[in-house]
Amino acid sequence: MKVLYSFILFSILGISTFAQGIVQQTLNSTNKNPLVGCGSHDLLLKMAHAHPGRLQKANDFLKSVQQDYHRSARYSATLYKIPVVFHVLYNTPDEDIPDAVIEGQLELLNEAFRRQNADTVNLRSDFFSLVEDSKIEFYLANQDPNGNATTGIVHKQTAITNFGGILPYNISQQTQIAQWVSDSLFYNFFRITKDSLGGDNAWDTAQYLNIWIGDMTILEPQINNAEELVFFGLSTPPVSHTNWPTATVEQFSGLGDGTLMHYQAIGPNNPVPFTAPYAVYNGKANTGKLLVHEVGHYLGLRHIWGDGNCSVDDYVDDTPRAGAQSNYDCNKNINSCGDTITGIDLPNMVENYMDYSEGDCKNSFTKGQIAVMRATLENFRVDVFTSIQTHNFSQSEVSLFPNPTFQNVTVTFNKILEKATVQVLNLTGALVHQQNVTNVDQTIVELPNRTGIYFVRVLAKEQVMTFKVVKR
Template structure:
């Protein structure tokens, strides 16, 4: 392995240059408020590296791809395969031992709503970002929806409930295994798996970075830190961490973000526009809190350790780091074409054979015909063989303009409500 991997394994909290799982503190029995967030990932990282000798090499390849993407972004060069918006289907595995742990659909949905606000700069508290950082507060372009189609092609609401005899879980990923009392992950190339459960060992949540095993890929969150008390007051919550920001933080790790302080004194989070800071911030610190000769820590960043109410931004550099995963060759690019975002067809809906594309092959214009008098309400998208959306193909009034597409095979996807149809065509 390269020296960077060993440096990471020896670093406090295991961050150096190698991603790993991240863990945070949970409410101790009998207390009403969590004392603070804490990192407890060294054991997890060490176990992952020992179990999987190829992990270090895969992680370095992801970092190399990320650096290349960042350089192209900085230089203004086009980044192949990127899209303006990424929609990720989510499956929430609610693994419960008691009634309180079996959180409601409404609490689950409140968490999805928080993710969409936080990752798209739609959260109301973004107005609190200090002027020093307001220019880099970012809309990442990543959206989340509860899955509408399961891995077997059946309709789902994106929530799987599993009753268990296990009273609490640790970072050993047992909650991700049905054989161990938890629930198995759905295909990690097509879904973001989130487990909401009762975590022990003072844990609030942890995540796996891209590059790890598919069977354990995803995010684990303490059930009472999952969702938002503001959006769903009737839920079960832990004070101080009741606005859904623990999941925002952990999904940030799942999308390859490091802790903002780099898990070392004045460490490196591999993002240029987040100021170097000495260590984690807790609670709700006043700004500016100056460390490492900066103008003030970006303590309100989702990747710090402040309370839910005091974190409310990602930076432009962090957005680029996440977006690199969905560019051509990115570690999570397969999510771009996941069928999980659309409900399956039912018997009363149109069949694939009823969609007509002509002429096929085509050169400039492809006509699209359905067994309806009008295509009103239908959304039409085109994807290349790698699964990347070709936005230069414009659709209007039954005709798809393909003159700007390179020669090759493409997939045309039509969606309307819960109807979805895919057809292939060739551009000459």
């Protein structure tokens, strides 16, 4: 308990934004549209403030990743695979999210990280050259820490009705609310990661990505007749990311390293969608994209708007700056900051998983973000993944014709493929077209109108094949 209490004594600077956010939500809740999103950045600031200079080191790491990435930009042939354990904590039976929903969520997570989701076609062409398959995959753990066979999903009943806890103040007590957020809220949330506090202990966080699912609401009995604030999720930053002092690592790992998710924010096909007055969250927070966002944080990413105005960066060079988060909208007409990427002032990238845009809006990670996630694994979460070298299809397994072509080409597989991605890249390696296919042995691939040389890349599970195609 001593360790836990020292965690909550972290000082209050760095949580002020979040505190203001909570206060703002309580004010807004009269219009029945309160939005409380992701707590990852506030948690990072809270941790960093305990050790002055550490945030700067974290930022320097991100900058160095971008420099390395620019020096050695290349297509990685190595697939990183991460075992995942889901801890489902439920107080009432409807909070006990079924395995089928979790399996669907994991499938969506993989599609997003492998850029195999059908909605990648909605990405504006301005961004095509910036995005890529991360070559990071997740699978349900098949062995528990004791070496026993497992489904990778733990279901456990808890006496805790809501892990956010109870806000004991009214709206006129904003200073006290801010203090409560600082002292109690994160501690409340992280109870879900400890057996002794009504949660479920982590599996070795060095070996598994732990994802806890539970009721993350915060009750506000003194505001709006006990209506609640729904908190969607948060992830811990990679702890050794900034060479945290040992004491901090211990404090933090004592509270569980991984991702915490509200049970209604798991998707798609969540069996208990939000109801009034929170039905507005449906389609925003339970499309399955929120977990993609949170795992992005777990792998070291910041929000795309840098949690600040145009002067604040996310330390990723190929994400356009944004003056603010996009408020669960999908407005493609905003260009809030004048910055240039490859010589172009790009609009806000609302399609990015690290924005707060609507669920269906989000479909991409940039290459710079992928560099951060892979470098985070390689440097700070070194035991959580295994590397698998992708290998080429043999020539008898996949073929392409005609080549040269005047129009399109047809890719043929020697057997029906469950799932594959076909990409068209230009001579500089920029993605110009992508299509995902399922259960096919043949697909027609669109080439751009312009004549020239293109690369057609076929990706399936751990196999890849690239054809050089001449368009006449």
